[in-house]
Amino acid sequence: PNDLKAQQKALDLVLQDFDVSAERMGAIVDQFNSEMRKGLAAPKATVAMIPSFVTGKPTGEETGRYLALDLGGTNLRVCEFSLLGQGEYKVHQQKYVISDELKTGDMRNLCDFIADCVDNFVTENGSDSLESNLQLGFTFSFPVLQTEINRGTLIQWTKGFNCTNAVGKDVVVLLQDAFLRKNVNVHIAALVNDTVGTLMAHAYKYPETSMGVILGTGTNAAYYEKLNSIKKWEGGAVAFDDMVVNMEWGAFDNERRVLPLTIYDNKLDRESINPRQQIFEKMISGMYLGEIARNALLQLVDRLLLFKGVSSPELNKQWCFETAYMSAISSDTSEDLEETQHILEAVMQIPSTSLMDREMVKQVCIAVGRRAARLSACGIAAVISQQGSIGQDTLVAIDGSVYEFYPNFENDMTQGLTDLFGEKDGSCVRFALARDGSGLGAAIIAMMSHKAA
Numbered sequence: 295p296n297d298l299k300a301q302q303k304a305l306d307l308v309l310q311d312f313d314v315s316a317e318r319m320g321a322i323v324d325q326f327n328s329e330m331r332k333g334l335a336a337p338k339a340t341v342a343m344i345p346s347f348v349t350g351k352p353t354g355e356e357t358g359r360y361l362a363l364d365l366g367g368t369n370l371r372v373c374e375f376s377l378l379g380q381g382e383y384k385v386h387q388q389k390y391v392i393s394d395e396l397k398t399g400d401m402r403n404l405c406d407f408i409a410d411c412v413d414n415f416v417t418e419n420g421s422d423s424l425e426s427n428l429q430l431g432f433t434f435s436f437p438v439l440q441t442e443i444n445r446g447t448l449i450q451w452t453k454g455f456n457c458t459n460a461v462g463k464d465v466v467v468l469l470q471d472a473f474l475r476k477n478v479n480v481h482i483a484a485l486v487n488d489t490v491g492t493l494m495a496h497a498y499k500y501p502e503t504s505m506g507v508i509l510g511t512g513t514n515a516a517y518y519e520k521l522n523s524i525k526k527w528e529g530g531a532v533a534f535d536d537m538v539v540n541m542e543w544g545a546f547d548n549e550r551r552v553l554p555l556t557i558y559d560n561k562l563d564r565e566s567i568n569p570r571q572q573i574f575e576k577m578i579s580g581m582y583l584g585e586i587a588r589n590a591l592l593q594l595v596d597r598l599l600l601f602k603g604v605s606s607p608e609l610n611k612q613w614c615f616e617t618a619y620m621s622a623i624s625s626d627t628s629e630d631l632e633e634t635q636h637i638l639e640a641v642m643q644i645p646s647t648s649l650m651d652r653e654m655v656k657q658v659c660i661a662v663g664r665r666a667a668r669l670s671a672c673g674i675a676a677v678i679s680q681q682g683s684i685g686q687d688t689l690v691a692i693d694g695s696v697y698e699f700y701p702n703f704e705n706d707m708t709q710g711l712t713d714l715f716g717e718k719d720g721s722c723v724r725f726a727l728a729r730d731g732s733g734l735g736a737a738i739i740a741m742m743s744h745k746a747a
């Protein structure tokens with residue numbers, strides 16, 4: 295019983311570390327708003343606030359056949375969307391695996407490979423029988439300084455990509471040149487960040503959508519901003535008052551002024567390949583949550599308060615405790631916590647676990663997930679305050695496995711907004727899953743840009 299008490303006490307302290315009070319959330323939102331204003335005013339801010347060149351909302355009545363290309367994850371996706379109007383569409387798609395060799399080789403080889411994939415797709419799909427030049431929306435989910443709707447220079451690679459001869463260059467020009475070399479009769483009409491695509495895809499059917507959020511491997515968001523609030527805009531007059539801004543919010547608070555970082559977060563950051571960067575993202579997204587929880591569990595092990603002080607080579611290994619395991623553990627409601635036992639003993643190879651051990655692991659997983667949801671709510675709240683629309687219905691389109699699969703994530707986000715805005719205003723914010731929306735969004739943006747040209 296003494297052991298149990300000591301365990302309980304240590305657990306309570308860890309859970310406290312992951313708690314984000316309503317008061318702290320308020321401070322985070324204030325800081326977010328201040329960083330957003332800096333980003334809108336001048337280039338090179340921490341939160342980059344990149345104008346997307348996407349203006350106006352889709353009406354839902356857009357029609358036609360458009361291609362979309364999605365680069366940024368494990369696979370390359372090529373899709374053909376038939377936009378049918380009234381927010382309806384049909385899609386054909388094909389996935390192509392990108393080898394590690396291509397991810398880290400010369401950019402020219404990657405572009406040639408992509409051109410071959412597009413060529414293969416349009417031939418097999420019969421898209422090339424269309425008379426006119428095919429229009430394509432290119433979703434490229436890396437930090438890009440957009441200079442036109444279909445122009446943008448790569449700022450840096452992330453997520454395991456590291457091609458040479460690409461950083462500082464216009465990725466659309468590089469890919470369009472490959473299409474030319476290979477006689478692929480396709481025009482890149484738009485360069486699209488996945489957050490912007492997610493927003494536009496949802497707005498096609500629900501025009502009141504004002505924000506797109508990614509909660510997957512990484513996290514980021516895009517929203518409609520008034521053009522006259524984008525002080526750094528030098529692109530001249532546009533036909534609409536609003537433009538979608540790609541926030542690149544994962545970099546929020548890289549200065550570590552306000553986020554409630556724990557020793558578990560600091561350890562993760564120190565050991566990551568990009569220390570002191572993407573601090574907000576590292577507390578929220580799927581690539582990192584498992585590692586935060588792993589750090590917290592190992593600290594309890596080292597104090598001999600978990601698993602009787604015995605770990606395993608698996609649990610000792612960096613990045614090996616996956617966020618998906620946390621989802622499964624957090625939702626384990628069996629009396630003996632059998633699923634948790636399976637993950638700990640069969641997958642992570644911990645020699646033996648008591649029921650108290652498993653309960654502690656579950657509580658840690660829930661706390662790390664809840665903190666991620668409350669911090670996501672802070673980002674969303676900052677956008678809502680910036681838009682000045684509290685009290686009205688707000689619709690936020692969200693894509694990503696963390697939002698889709700982490701138990702209670704949506705409830706915890708809503709609770710966070712309620713803590714910030716009060717019961718009435720907090721519950722006016724609606725979330726909607728926009729699965730794989732970025733491809734559809736890219737096709738819609740290609741269409742809007744082509745029609746406008």
Ligand code: ADP
Nearest residue numbers: 367510511580581617618621694695696699700
């Ligand atoms: P991407 O963001 O790369 O397009 P996803 O939205 O599927 O793709 O996000 C992948 C991330 O989601 C990975 O970091 C993974 O750890 C995490 N993930 C996968 N399955 C789950 C799950 N069931 N619960 C929570 N996170 C998950």
